[in-house]
Amino acid sequence: MKQIFVRPERCMGCKSCEIGCAVQHSKDKTLYSAVLQSPAPMKRLFVEAGENIRMPIICRHCEDAPCLNACISGCLYRDEKGFVRRRKERCIGCWTCIMVCPFGVITRDREKHIAVKCDRCHKLEVPACVNACPTHALVMVDVDEMSKEKRHMVILTESKAISHQ
Amino acid sequence: MEKSTDSATLSAIKEAEKTGIKTVWDRYAAQIPQCGFGETGLCCRNCMQGPCRIDPFGEGPQMGVCGANADIMVARGISRAVAAGTASHGGHAKHMAHTLFKSAIGEAPDYPIRDEAKLKAVANRIGVKVDNRDVRAIAIDVAKKALEEFSEKESPLTWAATTMTKGRIDTFLKYNVVPTGIDSVVAESMHRTTYGVDADPVNLLLGAVKCALADYAGCHIATDIADILFGTPHPTLTRANLGVLNKDAVNIAVHGHNPLLSDIVVQVAGEKDMIDRAKTAGASEGINIVGVCCTGNEVMMRHKIPLATSSVSQETVILTGALDAMVVDYQCIMPALSNIAECYHTKMITTMPIAKIPKAVHIEFSEANAKESARRIISTAIEAFKKRDPNKINIPDISSAAFAGFSTEAIIGALSLVNKEDSLKPLIDNIVAGNIYGVCLFAGCNTVKVTQDANYTAMIKELVKNNVLILATGCASGAFARHGFMTPEATEKYAGNGLKAVLKAVGQAAGLGGPLPLVLHMGSCVDNSRAVDVTVAVANKLGVDLNMLPVVASAPEPVTEKAVAIGTWAVASGLPTHLGVVPPVLGSKTVTQVLTSTVKELFGGYFIVEPDPVKAAEALLSVIAERRRGLGLSA
Numbered sequence: 001m002k003q004i005f006v007r008p009e010r011c012m013g014c015k016s017c018e019i020g021c022a023v024q025h026s027k028d029k030t031l032y033s034a035v036l037q038s039p040a041p042m043k044r045l046f047v048e049a050g051e052n053i054r055m056p057i058i059c060r061h062c063e064d065a066p067c068l069n070a071c072i073s074g075c076l077y078r079d080e081k082g083f084v085r086r087r088k089e090r091c092i093g094c095w096t097c098i099m100v101c102p103f104g105v106i107t108r109d110r111e112k113h114i115a116v117k118c119d120r121c122h123k124l125e126v127p128a129c130v131n132a133c134p135t136h137a138l139v140m141v142d143v144d145e146m147s148k149e150k151r152h153m154v155i156l157t158e159s160k161a162i163s164h165q
Numbered sequence: 166m167e168k169s170t171d172s173a174t175l176s177a178i179k180e181a182e183k184t185g186i187k188t189v190w191d192r193y194a195a196q197i198p199q200c201g202f203g204e205t206g207l208c209c210r211n212c213m214q215g216p217c218r219i220d221p222f223g224e225g226p227q228m229g230v231c232g233a234n235a236d237i238m239v240a241r242g243i244s245r246a247v248a249a250g251t252a253s254h255g256g257h258a259k260h261m262a263h264t265l266f267k268s269a270i271g272e273a274p275d276y277p278i279r280d281e282a283k284l285k286a287v288a289n290r291i292g293v294k295v296d297n298r299d300v301r302a303i304a305i306d307v308a309k310k311a312l313e314e315f316s317e318k319e320s321p322l323t324w325a326a327t328t329m330t331k332g333r334i335d336t337f338l339k340y341n342v343v344p345t346g347i348d349s350v351v352a353e354s355m356h357r358t359t360y361g362v363d364a365d366p367v368n369l370l371l372g373a374v375k376c377a378l379a380d381y382a383g384c385h386i387a388t389d390i391a392d393i394l395f396g397t398p399h400p401t402l403t404r405a406n407l408g409v410l411n412k413d414a415v416n417i418a419v420h421g422h423n424p425l426l427s428d429i430v431v432q433v434a435g436e437k438d439m440i441d442r443a444k445t446a447g448a449s450e451g452i453n454i455v456g457v458c459c460t461g462n463e464v465m466m467r468h469k470i471p472l473a474t475s476s477v478s479q480e481t482v483i484l485t486g487a488l489d490a491m492v493v494d495y496q497c498i499m500p501a502l503s504n505i506a507e508c509y510h511t512k513m514i515t516t517m518p519i520a521k522i523p524k525a526v527h528i529e530f531s532e533a534n535a536k537e538s539a540r541r542i543i544s545t546a547i548e549a550f551k552k553r554d555p556n557k558i559n560i561p562d563i564s565s566a567a568f569a570g571f572s573t574e575a576i577i578g579a580l581s582l583v584n585k586e587d588s589l590k591p592l593i594d595n596i597v598a599g600n601i602y603g604v605c606l607f608a609g610c611n612t613v614k615v616t617q618d619a620n621y622t623a624m625i626k627e628l629v630k631n632n633v634l635i636l637a638t639g640c641a642s643g644a645f646a647r648h649g650f651m652t653p654e655a656t657e658k659y660a661g662n663g664l665k666a667v668l669k670a671v672g673q674a675a676g677l678g679g680p681l682p683l684v685l686h687m688g689s690c691v692d693n694s695r696a697v698d699v700t701v702a703v704a705n706k707l708g709v710d711l712n713m714l715p716v717v718a719s720a721p722e723p724v725t726e727k728a729v730a731i732g733t734w735a736v737a738s739g740l741p742t743h744l745g746v747v748p749p750v751l752g753s754k755t756v757t758q759v760l761t762s763t764v765k766e767l768f769g770g771y772f773i774v775e776p777d778p779v780k781a782a783e784a785l786l787s788v789i790a791e792r793r794r795g796l797g798l799s800a
């Protein structure tokens with residue numbers, strides 16, 4: 001299963017991913033028409049910074065999703081690809097999902113009074129944020145491959161440590 | 166997106182792909198995605214509390230650390246671009262003025278005054294006494310007056326005040342945008358845009374207009390002195406595109422802007438000793454100079470030097486494998502050239518103290534030793550020729566005929582053959598009658614963001630079909646030349662009936678034995694001043710101001726800060742000006758609104774931003790119609 005992974009050490013904080021996301025969720029899907037669109041299109045991920053770190057925070061499409069579990073109106077659902085999405089017309093604006101999301105990546109559409117969240121650009125091969133990142137701080141990764149690769153890295157460092165003893 | 170519509174460029178790109186050499190198109194692809202903040206003008210690095218960005222979608226910050234909002238950031242950015250453009254044309258012009266001065270006092274023997282008539286015409290215009298005076302004395306005064314234009318004077322710039330209509334000058338005074346010094350207004354622009362100075366977007370934009378008018382004066386000085394030192398251009402037939410490289414000659418490209426370098430290189434390349442040395446080295450056809458970009462236009466007009474290519478495709482000249490030296494001065498010279506030259510035997514030669522490039526040979530060029538430096542440059546090229554790799558030679562056999570060199574004097578001269586007493590009458594009568602529906606000046610560059618030349622070629626076809634007379638400068642003229650639009654055949658093929666009849670009549674009277682070319686090549690980018698001269702003459706004759714004439718401008722594929730400066734003074738001069746690439750202003754609704762609409766109420770000109778060439782042509786045609794109706798002419 002492929003997930004959007006973040007490599008914080010590569011993030012320039014340029015927020016191009018945010019722009020790419022908002023443009024993808026605009027009417028014409030081009031930057032120049034998106035900046036002129038009113039009300040403005042909304043982004044679904046957020047570049048945040050702390051001491052010595054900056055990185056985008058993005059919906060994980062959790063397998064046991066707190067937002068989905070908490071949604072009482074049946075707005076949030078899991079689609080056939082496994083993405084946690086909205087049936088917009090069902091959202092009642094109770095903000096329970098915002099309350100329970102551990103990452104704080106659900107926001108509120110102030111015009112339409114409904115919850116807004118990442119839809120993993122379900123129509124696109126590569127999500128807009130990943131596509132927009134000039135430094136590949138955002139990448140598509142197979143989760144299982146990822147664990148395997150990490151185990152290899154552990155072995156590699158261990159064996160180096162031994163040979164240096 | 167296709168990279169180019171020019172088959173010679175495409176053939177060179179294919180060669181690069183085969184050999185794995187990276188060109189501007191690869192570097193552009195590697196830059197994608199480009200930063201949206203930069204594209205919309207919403208980032209600021211003017212102080213070290215930044216960089217600051219404004220979120221165009223409204224959720225994030227709406228102000229920089231200092232409180233600068235989107236309007237301020239965008240207006241400051243444009244203002245600085247205009248200042249950089251003005252500094253460039255100004256630097257070019259100042260270089261010429263110094264040389265004219267040295268020439269007149271006998272310190273620049275390689276730069277004699279070639280066109281006394283032009284010197285006297287300029288002197289008369291700017292109030293330098295001419296009668297019964299020695300040419301040198303006149304030249305000293307003209308040069309001094311030109312040099313005075315750069316510092317801050319107590320009076321308006323002479324080169325702007327003496328070349329514009331009365332109506333324009335009154336308008337500039339009214340809005341307080343009259344520059345009194347070229348360098349001083351550049352400095353003022355840097356001052357007012359630095360941390361914590363001008364925070365009123367409209368005031369900032371008016372400051373940019375003031376600076377742009379200084380750019381105009383700089384351009385005009387550069388044109389005038391180039392004519393004085395090297396001769397006023399007259400129509401001449403040459404060729405354009407990569408096919409002008411000659412595998413049996415030492416090929417030298419002159420690239421950049423100032424004829425102070427290129428003209429001398431051309432002169433020295435004609436010396437017998439040089440040609441003999443080239444032949445001894447094995448180049449049976451001697452020395453072949455080719456032009457790139459604006460300096461290419463300068464020597465094209467004055468010496469029939471063929472044009473190899475234009476700005477965005479400058480690397481392709483080296484990719485032919487047959488270029489022995491790329492000789493450059495300043496502006497629009499991609500640093501990448503020296504990397505590509507490394508893959509071949511080509512010598513990259515820089516000549517100006519302010520423009521060095523790592524890995525290039527630097528042969529410094531100064532007024533005192535111009536020809537000597539040119540000889541060293543050509544000798545270096547001859548040495549390089551001996552190291553050519555025959556397996557790498559791949560010159561596309563593609564080039565087009567092109568008439569170049571329609572200076573104001575040449576155009577008026579041709580018209581006066583139609584009507585001796587009143588040279589402008591044929592032009593004006595035909596505009597009135599609608600045979601010439603309007604005039605469009607094409608200027609500017611080629612950009613990697615547009616399929617090379619696609620906008621130029623699509624727009625011109627639409628416009629000439631509707632009888633719009635086409636003028637071109639800079640790399641716009643390069644595009645038309647490479648595609649064969651600067652020929653009488655193009656007139657026959659594309660011009661509407663009215664326009665065709667006019668171009669035929671003038672061409673016949675001028676003894677060309679056919680119509681004038683479809684596009685009148687007016688020169689380099691600084692020579693946009695020539696187009697203004699013609700327009701001002703027409704306006705004065707009609708007794709109207711520039712903002713009423715059916716004259717428009719277009720930069721369909723612009724790149725540089727110089728283009729921003731020229732576009733801004735074109736607008737201030739009253740010309741509706743089309744841009745085919747969106748400039749970094751959309752982040753501010755206020756600035757966008759001012760540039761595309763409000764400015765019309767102040768100056769009559771305004772920007773039309775339209776990436777689609779056919780729609781752009783339609784927009785320009787409807788503007789021309791509106792102006793014609795304004796003058797009571799058929800539309």
Ligand code: SF4
Pocket residue numbers: 010011012013014015016017018047055056132133134135136137138
């Ligand atoms: S685009 Fe990439 S580098 Fe830029 S802010 Fe987003 S994650 Fe970071």
Ligand code: SF4
Pocket residue numbers: 058059060061062065066067068084100101102103104105106117
């Ligand atoms: S919105 Fe939050 S809780 Fe819901 S799936 Fe995404 S990360 Fe999990």
Ligand code: SF4
Pocket residue numbers: 209210211212213214215216217228229230231232233359360361
């Ligand atoms: S000048 Fe203002 S907006 Fe610009 S970088 Fe400094 S604080 Fe930020």
